[in-house]
Amino acid sequence: MLVLERDRLGSGTTKGGLGGMRHQFVDELDIRLSQLATAFWHNFEDRTGSRHDFRERGYLFIANTQEGVAELREPLPLYERLKVPVEMVGRVEIAELVPGMRVNDLAGGRFCERDGYGDPLVALAGFAASAQLAGVAFREGEAVVSLLREGDRVTGVRTRSGNVRAERVVVASGCWSSALCATASVAVPIWPYRRSIMESPPIPQLANIPMTIEWESGFHFRPKGKAQRFAMPNLTADGKEEKGPASAPLAYPGDYAPLEVPASLEPWVRARAAWRHPAFADLDIVDSWSCYYEMTPDDHPIVGAVPGVAGLYVAAGFSGHGFMHAPATAQLVVEEMLDGRARTIDITDLSLERFQTGRRPFKATVL
Numbered sequence: 001m002l003v004l005e006r007d008r009l010g011s012g013t014t015k016g017g018l019g020g021m022r023h024q025f026v027d028e029l030d031i032r033l034s035q036l037a038t039a040f041w042h043n044f045e046d047r048t049g050s051r052h053d054f055r056e057r058g059y060l061f062i063a064n065t066q067e068g069v070a071e072l073r074e075p076l077p078l079y080e081r082l083k084v085p086v087e088m089v090g091r092v093e094i095a096e097l098v099p100g101m102r103v104n105d106l107a108g109g110r111f112c113e114r115d116g117y118g119d120p121l122v123a124l125a126g127f128a129a130s131a132q133l134a135g136v137a138f139r140e141g142e143a144v145v146s147l148l149r150e151g152d153r154v155t156g157v158r159t160r161s162g163n164v165r166a167e168r169v170v171v172a173s174g175c176w177s178s179a180l181c182a183t184a185s186v187a188v189p190i191w192p193y194r195r196s197i198m199e200s201p202p203i204p205q206l207a208n209i210p211m212t213i214e215w216e217s218g219f220h221f222r223p224k225g226k227a228q229r230f231a232m233p234n235l236t237a238d239g240k241e242e243k244g245p246a247s248a249p250l251a252y253p254g255d256y257a258p259l260e261v262p263a264s265l266e267p268w269v270r271a272r273a274a275w276r277h278p279a280f281a282d283l284d285i286v287d288s289w290s291c292y293y294e295m296t297p298d299d300h301p302i303v304g305a306v307p308g309v310a311g312l313y314v315a316a317g318f319s320g321h322g323f324m325h326a327p328a329t330a331q332l333v334v335e336e337m338l339d340g341r342a343r344t345i346d347i348t349d350l351s352l353e354r355f356q357t358g359r360r361p362f363k364a365t366v367l
């Protein structure tokens with residue numbers, strides 16, 4: 001098995017993510033993927049031989065409107081059916097979970113103790129090291145220029161240093177997957193959407209808090225080792241919060257403009273943070289970066305065999321939650337490659353087929 005990476009492993013969206021892991025989705029399949037992935041995250045050291053900083057500290061959603069609380073309450077029967085321990089929480093419990101946080105503007109919240117966060121680059125290094133020991137070859141700095149297609153079959157890839165023949169090819173190139181698949185005449189609707197993260201020095205009294213997310217605004221924060229990290233929505237030209245793209249683009253180009261953190265975000269984060277917690281007053285923002293969410297029209301990834309093109313598989317377009325589901329995705333794609341279908345969880349709904357036929361199995365949500 002060979003992995004071709006045009007830059008360095010982790011240099012795409014993975015290096016920019018917040019590392020959150022949650023079960024609190026509204027679609028059953030997402031929750032099942034989280035359950036499968038969480039079992040792996042628990043055993044990461046045993047499975048890979050590497051360390052990973054997985055903290056099961058929960059995800060706390062907080063809402064400041066009654067409508068927001070009603071939306072948070074809606075999927076509770078689904079969580080109950082799937083045995084995910086999610087509970088609605090009031091101001092008292094919220095204040096216990098995040099000591100010192102302003103709660104007097106909150107109408108309520110929702111908490112799952114099985115959620116948490118990890119470190120995408122550390123986890124990636126562990127995956128890569130164990131794959132290497134198992135015989136997988138990695139070539140960094142080697143871009144795939146095109147897929148090799150002969151009739152209704154993909155037979156390998158072309159790189160600048162020559163052709164690599166393969167019985168099976170998995171396109172897992174994040175928001176760049178569309179351009180790559182187009183070289184085999186396969187239309188894959190994945191496009192980039194810029195999102196940003198900011199970092200301050202650590203706040204010792206908040207070192208063990210859950211990932212905390214304002215439901216209405218999309219502002220969220222977590223401790224991360226020697227730092228405190230903040231994630232935020234985008235702001236439109238008229239200052240409105242925007243968590244996801246308004247619509248799909250008309251075209252899916254392969255190369256995108258260099259990423260810059262929009263100047264309007266820092267004052268917004270400072271104000272939002274200072275309002276939410278007194279410890280965030282006069283925030284010292286020491287680092288910030290933007291990265292691309294890899295969007296699809298229904299905010300769900302495209303995973304599995306490409307219909308009608310033997311030997312070609314896709315695992316991309318995770319729309320903001322690709323890190324947490326990575327171990328589950330890898331397992332299920334391999335099952336599909338070896339057995340013709342994923343056995344552990346039925347992932348038919350993630351197939352590219354849904355965009356070819358117009359089927360819409362998911363309720364879209366972007367955090």
Ligand SMILES: Cc1cc2nc3c(=O)[nH]c(=O)nc-3n(C[C@H](O)[C@H](O)[C@H](O)COP(=O)(O)OP(=O)(O)OC[C@H]3O[C@@H](n4cnc5c(N)ncnc54)[C@H](O)[C@@H]3O)c2cc1C
Pocket residue numbers: 004005006007008009010011012013014015016017018019020021120142143144145172173174175176177180195196197231290291292293294315316317318319320321322323324325
């Ligand atoms: C701000 C932000 C916050 C996020 N927070 C979370 C979170 O809390 N939890 C979570 O689960 N997810 C989160 N995500 C999403 C998560 O980071 C991504 O879904 C995940 O990293 C995608 O991984 P990937 O391997 O599919 O894509 P990428 O990490 O983008 O990897 C694709 C790789 O393909 C390579 N490549 C591209 N074209 C070629 C080519 N032609 N040949 C060879 N190689 C190529 C690229 O160089 C890149 O390294 C967040 C994302 C952002 C931007």
